[in-house]
Amino acid sequence: MGWKLDSDRPIYAQLLERIQMQIVSGHYPAGSKLPSVRELAAEAGVNPNTMQKAFSELERSALIQTQRTAGRFVTQDAVLICQLRQRLAREQSEQFFQSMQQLGYTQKEILLFLKTEFEEE
Amino acid sequence: MSYLLETNTLYKYYEKKKTPALNGLTLAIPQGRIIGLLGPNGSGKTTLIKLINGLLTPTSGSLTINGMPPGIESKSVISYLPERTCLQSSMRVSELVAFFADFYQDFSVEKAYRMLASLEIHPDARLKTLSKGAREKVQLILVMSRNARLYILDEPIAGVDPAARDYILKTIISNYQEDATILLSTHLISDIENILDDVILIKDGSILLYAPAEQIREQRGMSLDAYFREVFAC
Numbered sequence: 001m002g003w004k005l006d007s008d009r010p011i012y013a014q015l016l017e018r019i020q021m022q023i024v025s026g027h028y029p030a031g032s033k034l035p036s037v038r039e040l041a042a043e044a045g046v047n048p049n050t051m052q053k054a055f056s057e058l059e060r061s062a063l064i065q066t067q068r069t070a071g072r073f074v075t076q077d078a079v080l081i082c083q084l085r086q087r088l089a090r091e092q093s094e095q096f097f098q099s100m101q102q103l104g105y106t107q108k109e110i111l112l113f114l115k116t117e118f119e120e121e
Numbered sequence: 122m123s124y125l126l127e128t129n130t131l132y133k134y135y136e137k138k139k140t141p142a143l144n145g146l147t148l149a150i151p152q153g154r155i156i157g158l159l160g161p162n163g164s165g166k167t168t169l170i171k172l173i174n175g176l177l178t179p180t181s182g183s184l185t186i187n188g189m190p191p192g193i194e195s196k197s198v199i200s201y202l203p204e205r206t207c208l209q210s211s212m213r214v215s216e217l218v219a220f221f222a223d224f225y226q227d228f229s230v231e232k233a234y235r236m237l238a239s240l241e242i243h244p245d246a247r248l249k250t251l252s253k254g255a256r257e258k259v260q261l262i263l264v265m266s267r268n269a270r271l272y273i274l275d276e277p278i279a280g281v282d283p284a285a286r287d288y289i290l291k292t293i294i295s296n297y298q299e300d301a302t303i304l305l306s307t308h309l310i311s312d313i314e315n316i317l318d319d320v321i322l323i324k325d326g327s328i329l330l331y332a333p334a335e336q337i338r339e340q341r342g343m344s345l346d347a348y349f350r351e352v353f354a355c
Binding site for chain 1: 153154155287290291294295299311314315316317318334335338339342343344345346347
């Protein structure tokens, strides 16, 4: 029960990442309605105020919008979601490259490795 | 901002002891927060809680709850889970629910039965026939079924298994009113740290730190549990 959270990092940042991920991956598609703060907080096993903070942050980046009586919705702006997706993908690949470089791989070797590992499938 | 609970240089000396249990403790707690009251054994947590509930009187200093001194009126806005049970163990769960409903105007029978059902506790069972964990659950359900301003939970999850702990935390999160405050004293920090707004660290009867939980994670880069272990390392 609860989301897997790392308790030595701020919780709201992790909630933010997780919801961003769910929007990017289409779990919450563009224009869809999000659960209420309280529902989501109970699901995650976190304080509603913390969830609220994550939501405010998402609102500031225009990724979600609040319609006063109807609740919160994912943005209709597909370009915005696509940009976020690319940014997250870039972060992931930078991390991957860094870890591979720590293992002593050069840039060329990393690309070759990816090719041989994943291309046949 | 008006505070839900304010204490002003509280001192509490117990007879025959030279060092005070509370050493000039001053505190102001707003509404709408979930606050962890954390400290090692004998730091004064339970003494503070008993003073707030009017079960002890301070040696000197004062405190108010919702602007009132501890008394009948303050008890009507505080829902208190004591560290030790005070319920008649021969009573059936359903009788306890009726007892609480009779006693507290803000008690919701429906809420109590809903929580009992989801924790699979039979209303006809007598308290003494239940396991230690089930008894604790019953007590917590009774306390959380009230619509209080201030919930004070002294060691609420100690005897409960980890799966039920998750459920109970969920229950706490989804059942309290947004403007109510929950003051939660426990040693099981890692289990509850994700639901806390603020943390109060108490040591030798005074406040060592009163800060938002996220601020501790951000500034120290460690979990509350790890921070507690560092601060109170023996």
